[in-house]
Each structure stands twice: as structure tokens, then as C-alpha cells.
Amino acid sequence: MLESTTAAVQDYLKGLFLLAEDSTSPRAVTTNGIAQHLAVSPASATSMLKKLDAMGLVVHVPYRGVELTDAGRKIALEVLRHHRLLETYLAEALGVSWDKVHAEAEVLEHVLSEELEEAIAARLGHPTADPHGHPIPPKDLTTPPPPDRTLWDAPAGQRLTVDRVSDSDPEALRYLGAVGIRPGARAEVRGRGPVAGPLFLRIESDGAFGEEHAISKELAEAVWVL
């Protein structure tokens, strides 16, 4: 399935899936959106969207928006499966730190053969989530559950469980790891500063909630909770 597509096509499909996934608004997946996500010009995105439409992988209505077809979503999920399996493998088998696995997986995902994918999955015991808490699409490529809400959207005073953290910013990941914000961690939102100010929270460690941390809105939006 993947063999008939280029790395660029795979990146667009994966990007479109991810953009659609963590934005509920209907008009979320725009030409500009995918262009920014992939760091290409809007003009480049337009021509690729036209091409993907011709290939039957997306439905692109000029000036209106894009949507993945079932065929396009399957490919996106396969790339995502590769990416997340690789992240998990690099972290577990090769000891690569969780802030670096994303960049490595980003290039490896496009050249991973079916056979190697299988070998890696088997070696890991067919994991269902990567080190950042993102679900690994299963072999049959059924759509995994979307994230719930971000830490920023959680009301003050509430106890919650960290579900996923964004994998793309190494600096953010190093900080999150240092303060103990990782999938499965329990946290309590204490409050927020004024004017999109920092969010104050405490993180549970060894059964007790530790000292208070102040994190920016941007960072709080890179953490999803349950």
C-alpha cells in the first residue's frame, strides 16, 4: 500500500489526519493549515492537494477545504503506525531519549518495510501506545480514538491523568520529562495566570503531589488529559 506512494504524499496524508484529529471545528483542515504543518508554501500545498484528489486519496473542493477519503486515511494510519512503532522501538530497544525519537521516526517511517514493521511489533509485544501516549494504529488500520482535551482546557481544581504529550518539540519534551508530566501521571490544576498566563499545577510523584509548576499556555496545549 505504502510502496506506491512517495514520502511527500505520505507526509501530506499523515498531516491531514492529525490536523483533522485534534480540531473539532469542521472547517479546520485548510490549505494554509497543512502548508504550515509541513512548512511548505500554500501554493505547494494546493498543487499537492489537487494531485491527492486525482489519486482518490482526498476530496479537495477548491477554496473550501480538504478531507481524507477512506483510502487516504488508511495510508495515513499506516504511516502513523510506522511512526509510532518506530518511536517505541527506538526508545525501548535502543535507549533513544523520548525527545529524540520523533525526529528519527520521521524519516524512518517512510522506508520501513512490512516485514520489518512486523518484526518490530512482535519484538515489542504489539504495543498499543508510543512513549508519548499516542495510540499505535493496529495492523488492521482501524481508526484509533482521538485525544480528549488538552491540559489547558481542564478546569482548575480537577484531578486528572496525563494521556498524551506532543512528540514534536524536543525542548518541551525534555522539560515535561523533567517535571514528571508523562502518560499515566496524575496531576491537579491549581489555577491560571491572567491574560493567557501560565497554568499552575502539581504533579503526583510517589503517591504525593509535589510542588507547584507554572507552565505556559503553549505547553499546556501540548499535553492531553483524561
Next chain:
Amino acid sequence: MLESTTAAVQDYLKGLFLLAEDSTSPRAVTTNGIAQHLAVSPASATSMLKKLDAMGLVVHVPYRGVELTDAGRKIALEVLRHHRLLETYLAEALGVSWDKVHAEAEVLEHVLSEELEEAIAARLGHPTADPHGHPIPPKDLTTPPPPDRTLWDAPAGQRLTVDRVSDSDPEALRYLGAVGIRPGARAEVRGRGPVAGPLFLRIESDGAFGEEHAISKELAEAVWVL
């Protein structure tokens, strides 16, 4: 170092190194030779050689031949190091059979980061040869020893040790594996058939030489011995 080159450039440099390595004649590395090796047209090879010359990675004298510069050889050795480390890793850590590791490594070698290379080498205990017996260029990229002679060139009646086997033909590798021709194996050449006919040999197994095998010239030339 590798990051500033494309996969195509890396493939040409690696190919030029390998062609020069296993042919003693001075005029061995020709436009046609590298074109065939890479399965591209001679015209394509010419334009790439011109480009590599301009980049200072080879010296190309039109109509006369090509030779790697020191800079070009370093890159070739780095690609080769990636390739052979990956082959070894895939075989040892992931259980990929020795006839399949080459094809996987062929694409992975171009996207392996320095850091991952290091992690893999460490995990394997810094191996010096891959599963087919080919030397893995060390981190400092000094040139490893070239192969000695092929099984085809060995005189009849002589006891010898298998040093390396060609990694590129899966069918050949499956056969060689089945009859026990692998690096370190001891063998005795019994004779040859007429007109480039098959080579007859016996392979040592559990301390005793087994039954006689007849192998083609092509296959005998894909095995190097000491």
C-alpha cells in the same frame, strides 16, 4: 558529512568504491560499469559523474575513467558502515534472515543518523564484520582490507576458509546458507567441470567434510576465500 549528500550521490560513491575494490585492473571503474551496477543508463551515469567531479568527490576524466577522491571515499565508507551495521543489527536484534538484510539496509543506510548509528554499534558491541563476512568500516573511516580471491580462483585440492559471501542475491544466499557456505566455514575444492563448468567442493561440518556440491561459476565468484 552524509547529511549534505543525496541518496543518489551516496549510492554512486558506494558503488564506485565497491567496483574499485573487487577488480584489480586499473581501468576497471568505467561509466558503463557504474551505470550497470546502479541499473541506470550510461548517460545518467555520465552526468552524475560530472556532478560528483564538480563536488570534489571524484576525479572524472571524460572518456577515460573515474576515481574517488579522499573526500568521496570517506562518504562511501560511511555509507558502507551504515549498510553493514544495519545488516548486522537486523540479523542479530530482529532476526531478519541473511538473504533479506541487504535489501532492508539498502534503503535504511541513507536515513540513519549519526546518533542511531552509534547506538546500534554500541548495542552490537562494535562489530567488525557483517553477517556475510564483509568488514564494517570503523568509526574513523579508515579503509578496510579488500577481499582476497574468490572461490572460483582457488586451485583444486586446496583447503580454504570462507571469508565473505556476496550479500545482494537472496536466492544465492539461501542456497549458500543451506549447504553451509558461510564466513568461517572450511571447504575443499575438488575440481571443476569443463567449459566454465561447475566447481565441485566439500564443506566441513562438525569437524568432517560432507558430501560434494557442484556450484556454478557465477556462484563461486560470489564467495571470497582465504
Next chain:
DNA sequence: AAACAAATTTAGGTGCGCCTAAACTCTTCC
């Protein structure tokens, strides 16, 4: 020495994915 065959290079062209600049469309706001 000329002619020929083989090897090599040049000429001209393709698809992919990217770019900038210019034109267009949609929406909103007066």
C-alpha cells in the same frame, strides 16, 4: 592510415515537489 565498433558524452526532454509572484474567490464589514 582509414574505417569500424564499442564506449562515452551531449542534447533535449520527463516527473516530482518545491518556490515566488500574480490573479482570483470568499467572507466580512461598512
Next chain:
DNA sequence: GGAAGAGTTTAGGCGCACCTAAATTTGTTT
């Protein structure tokens, strides 16, 4: 309802690595 501005698309081009067909060079052969 028309104009402005944001968003999007079209037009035209570029670099990479490949191709075929047509020159050119080399080395050999007569």
C-alpha cells in the same frame, strides 16, 4: 451592495535524477 482583506489558486520556474536518441571519442583491425 460594494470594497477590503484574508485565504487560495494559477502561472511560470527551478533543481534533482532519470530517460532516449544523436553525436563524439577511443582503440582496434585491416
